[in-house]
Amino acid sequence: MLMRELVEERSFFGDLTVQPADGLLGLIGLYRADERPGKLDLGVGVFRDDLGATPVMRAVKAAEATLLRDQATKSYLGAEGDARFVELLADVAFGAGSDRLTGVQTPGGTGALRLGAELIAHSRHDATIWIGAPTWPNHAPIFREAGLPVQTHRFFDVANAGIDFEGMMEDLERTRPGDVLLLHGCCHNPTGADFTAEQWRQIGRLCESRGLLPFIDLAYQGLGDGLDADAAAMREMVRDVPEAVIAYSCDKNFGLYRERVGALWVQSDETALVRGNMLALARSLWSMPPDHGAAVVRLVLDDPALRADWAAELDGMRARINRLRAALAACDPRLAPISGQRGMFALLPLGPDAVDRLRRDHGIYMAGNGRINIAGLTMDSIPAFVAGLAPYL
Numbered sequence: 145m146l147m148r149e150l151v152e153e154r155s156f157f158g159d160l161t162v163q164p165a166d167g168l169l170g171l172i173g174l175y176r177a178d179e180r181p182g183k184l185d186l187g188v189g190v191f192r193d194d195l196g197a198t199p200v201m202r203a204v205k206a207a208e209a210t211l212l213r214d215q216a217t218k219s220y221l222g223a224e225g226d227a228r229f230v231e232l233l234a235d236v237a238f239g240a241g242s243d244r245l246t247g248v249q250t251p252g253g254t255g256a257l258r259l260g261a262e263l264i265a266h267s268r269h270d271a272t273i274w275i276g277a278p279t280w281p282n283h284a285p286i287f288r289e290a291g292l293p294v295q296t297h298r299f300f301d302v303a304n305a306g307i308d309f310e311g312m313m314e315d316l317e318r319t320r321p322g323d324v325l326l327l328h329g330c331c332h333n334p335t336g337a338d339f340t341a342e343q344w345r346q347i348g349r350l351c352e353s354r355g356l357l358p359f360i361d362l363a364y365q366g367l368g369d370g371l372d373a374d375a376a377a378m379r380e381m382v383r384d385v386p387e388a389v390i391a392y393s394c395d396k397n398f399g400l401y402r403e404r405v406g407a408l409w410v411q412s413d414e415t416a417l418v419r420g421n422m423l424a425l426a427r428s429l430w431s432m433p434p435d436h437g438a439a440v441v442r443l444v445l446d447d448p449a450l451r452a453d454w455a456a457e458l459d460g461m462r463a464r465i466n467r468l469r470a471a472l473a474a475c476d477p478r479l480a481p482i483s484g485q486r487g488m489f490a491l492l493p494l495g496p497d498a499v500d501r502l503r504r505d506h507g508i509y510m511a512g513n514g515r516i517n518i519a520g521l522t523m524d525s526i527p528a529f530v531a532g533l534a535p536y537l
């Protein structure tokens with residue numbers, strides 16, 4: 145028999161399972177094709193200004209011009225990326241340095257989460273990752289693809305538009321020592337609901353008493369109440385627990401989304417051992433992170449004038465979001481909780497049918513779970529939005 149006849153005719157890839165399309169990307173296409181003048185894009189999670197644009201920040205533009213003029217080489221750095229970027233960003237995130245923290249640059253917050261997941265999988269392959277429901281849809285896949293089991297715990301009560309803290313603490317009674325608790329540092333995605341300082345302290349005590357490793361995802365520093373205010377809870381927790389992991393994204397607070405800028409820090413007494421493993425894992429994942437965005441952030445943070453201008457523009461972005469929150473909340477008592485929530489997102493109590501009807505009947509586009517991007521609104525579009533929404537609340 146000829147070898148050829150033994151060879152199967154089917155594709156090498158035929159056993160792969162069909163993957164659902166990314167819901168938000170599908171929404172972009174539908175929105176573009178919609179010709180209605182008053183259509184509203186509250187789907188994609190990027191900051192927007194009053195004109196609906198997601199502009200490059202002034203300090204970023206200035207730093208890019210400097211880079212273009214002065215950058216002398218594009219030769220490799222190393223797996224750690226831009227060390228000065230990491231050092232300056234640590235100052236923004238933690239306020240003060242600590243020799244128990246070790247950090248590396250990563251491709252965005254996603255890269256930081258994945259690197260952290262790989263590090264955990266290599267040191268405790270049976271650690272369960274506990275994630276509040278609902279959360280950013282990429283959280284569970286990032287940890288699962290690193291081979292780690294994921295469990296969800298209660299977090300947000302949609303009907304009451306608030307955190308179900310009691311339910312959360314009750315669910316976390318099922319954790320085992322060595323498990324990992326994933327926490328949003330601020331500006332929770334998709335709910336906008338952040339823990340109070342006292343709740344953070346309770347979570348810190350729970351981590352200590354049950355031997356849990358806190359893994360903090362800080363992707364929106366400066367978009368809630370301010371750069372220091374948004375990091376305060378994270379800083380206090382990191383100070384009070386022996387070990388912690390912090391994944392950071394600069395993609396929102398520097399508006400660098402597609403440049404993929406982030407960092408991962410681990411706090412531990414084993415910094416040298418941890419760092420060696422972070423670098424070895426990073427080498428096999430992406431060898432070294434993309435340079436441009438991190439170099440831009442380094443230039444901004446290293447120059448007092450650019451740094452001040454970046455912080456001022458970020459203040460303006462945050463003020464816009466919080467103005468819209470207050471205006472939205474004032475329109476209808478059922479939207480009142482939105483004024484006390486923070487960041488770009490709010491989760492409305494809408495089923496898939498209502499989300500669909502709002503899109504078809506009113507040209508209002510939002511994520512399938514009812515998440516809206518507050519920054520997609522303007523003071524002028526709020527009344528029509530609330531009028532369309534009201535029958536479904």
Ligand code: PMP
Binds near residue numbers: 253405406
């Ligand atoms: N964490 C959360 C909570 C997010 O919302 C996002 C982005 N949507 C990320 C991490 C990842 O950010 P990046 O684009 O930097 O990968």
